[in-house]
Amino acid sequence: MSLKLRPYWKDRTRHEVDMQIDHPITELPLRKRVAAPAGFDERQARRWGEKELEKWLKSLSLPTPREEDRKDAQPAKPVPRAELTFEGFYRERFEPNYVRFQRPATQTGYDSLWRNHLSALGPTPLRALDTQAIDKFKRDLADKGLEPTTINLILGKLKKMLRWALARKDNDGNPLIAGLPLIERVKTNPTPRPHYSEEQINALRASFAKLSVEDTVVFILGFECGLRTGEIAALRWEDINFGKRLINVCRTVFRGQEGPAKGTIGEVGVTDALLSALSRLERRGPRVLYRCSQHTGWEYAGHSEHSVAVCLNRIQREVGFDKTGLHILRHSGITYLADQGEDIYTVQAFARHARLQTTQAYLHQSKQRLASKAARAFDGNRPATPGN
Numbered sequence: 001m002s003l004k005l006r007p008y009w010k011d012r013t014r015h016e017v018d019m020q021i022d023h024p025i026t027e028l029p030l031r032k033r034v035a036a037p038a039g040f041d042e043r044q045a046r047r048w049g050e051k052e053l054e055k056w057l058k059s060l061s062l063p064t065p066r067e068e069d070r071k072d073a074q075p076a077k078p079v080p081r082a083e084l085t086f087e088g089f090y091r092e093r094f095e096p097n098y099v100r101f102q103r104p105a106t107q108t109g110y111d112s113l114w115r116n117h118l119s120a121l122g123p124t125p126l127r128a129l130d131t132q133a134i135d136k137f138k139r140d141l142a143d144k145g146l147e148p149t150t151i152n153l154i155l156g157k158l159k160k161m162l163r164w165a166l167a168r169k170d171n172d173g174n175p176l177i178a179g180l181p182l183i184e185r186v187k188t189n190p191t192p193r194p195h196y197s198e199e200q201i202n203a204l205r206a207s208f209a210k211l212s213v214e215d216t217v218v219f220i221l222g223f224e225c226g227l228r229t230g231e232i233a234a235l236r237w238e239d240i241n242f243g244k245r246l247i248n249v250c251r252t253v254f255r256g257q258e259g260p261a262k263g264t265i266g267e268v269g270v271t272d273a274l275l276s277a278l279s280r281l282e283r284r285g286p287r288v289l290y291r292c293s294q295h296t297g298w299e300y301a302g303h304s305e306h307s308v309a310v311c312l313n314r315i316q317r318e319v320g321f322d323k324t325g326l327h328i329l330r331h332s333g334i335t336y337l338a339d340q341g342e343d344i345y346t347v348q349a350f351a352r353h354a355r356l357q358t359t360q361a362y363l364h365q366s367k368q369r370l371a372s373k374a375a376r377a378f379d380g381n382r383p384a385t386p387g388n
Helices: 042-060 086-097 104-116 131-143 148-166 198-205 213-223 229-234 272-279 305-319 327-339 344-351 356-381
Strands: 002-008 011-022 029-035 246-249 251-254 257-260 266-269
Touching (some): 002 042, 104 148, 104 251, 104 257, 198 213, 198 327, 213 229, 213 272, 213 305, 213 327, 229 251, 229 305, 327 344, 344 356
Antiparallel strands (some): 002 011, 011 029, 246 266, 251 257
C-alpha cells in the first residue's frame, strides 16, 4: 500500500494523489489517482489523500456476516476482474481499431517495433505505465545499444498509443488510463543527410543521353519534384495536370500495396525538363512508369520500390558514383532550395512535410554549411601572420 503526491497534470497548482493497494479479497494490485481540492498545500493534500485511501479500502471490504446467518448462507465469492495489460491493450484495442486503418508502411512499423521492443512492456498493467516505468524502459533500450534516434522513435510510438488510450474507456465506462505520463525523449545531435552537390547533379544529368527516358523521368521526379521512391512507382497519368503543370502527389507503393502518400498530400510543379521527358515517354497503362525484365517475365509491369531505385543506380554507375537509394535525390532537391535561400514555407511545400520542424532541420544544416564555407573563404583571404 502506497500513497504518493505529484503536481496535477491539468492544473499545476493542485496536487494529484496516487494510491496503490492490494485488493483485500482477491489480492490483485489496484491503483487510483484523484486530484486533491484546489487550495490545499502538500501537507493538507496528503492528509486528504489518506482519508480517501481509507474510504477506498472500506468500499472494497466485504461486510462480516452475522453469526446466526453463517450456517444458512455462504458469502458470494467475488469474481476478480482481470487487469488490462499493455499487451492486452495493444492486441485487443489499439491494433484492431487504430493500426489496421493506417498506411501499409505504418502498420509494418508498429508491428516491427512491437515485436522487437514494445512487447517488453506487455505484462505491465496499462494503468501502471507511469513515468517511472517508462524511464526504466528507456534505460533498457539504451542498454541494448540502440541509437538515440531509434529510442526516440520507439518512445514516440509509445506516446501515441497512450494518448489514444487516454480518450478511450473500458467496458464499465471507466477511462483506460487516468492521465498521460511524462515521456522525455533522448537528446540527439542532428545528423547530416546525404545529398549531392550542384556539380554532382550536373554530372548525373550529363549521362541522360546514354540512358533511357524512363531513367531520366525517375531522376527528375526525385530531384526536381521531391517525390519519394514509392510515390514515383505509384504515379499515374491522371495525377498530372498538364494544363496547370502540376502533379498531385496522393499515392505511394509499399511492398506491392498501394496506399495514400506519406506526409501532406499536395501538389508539386512540372518543370520544363520533366515536361520534355514525359512527352518522349510511351504510355503503356495508367501508371507513368513501367518495367520489363526477367523479373516480370519480359512483360511490362508496374514498378516496385527496388526497381525504381535500380533506375538511379544505372545513372550512378554511368558517372562512377557509389550506389545509393533513391531518397538521396529528394534530400538533394530540398537541400538545393534551402541553400538558395528559399523561405521555410516554400521548402516545406516542396517537401510536403507534415511538420514544420522536419523542414527546419534542413534549413539549420544549410546555415551551418554556408557558415563553414564563409569561414574557409575568410581563412583563405587572411594575410599571413608575420613571425617573431
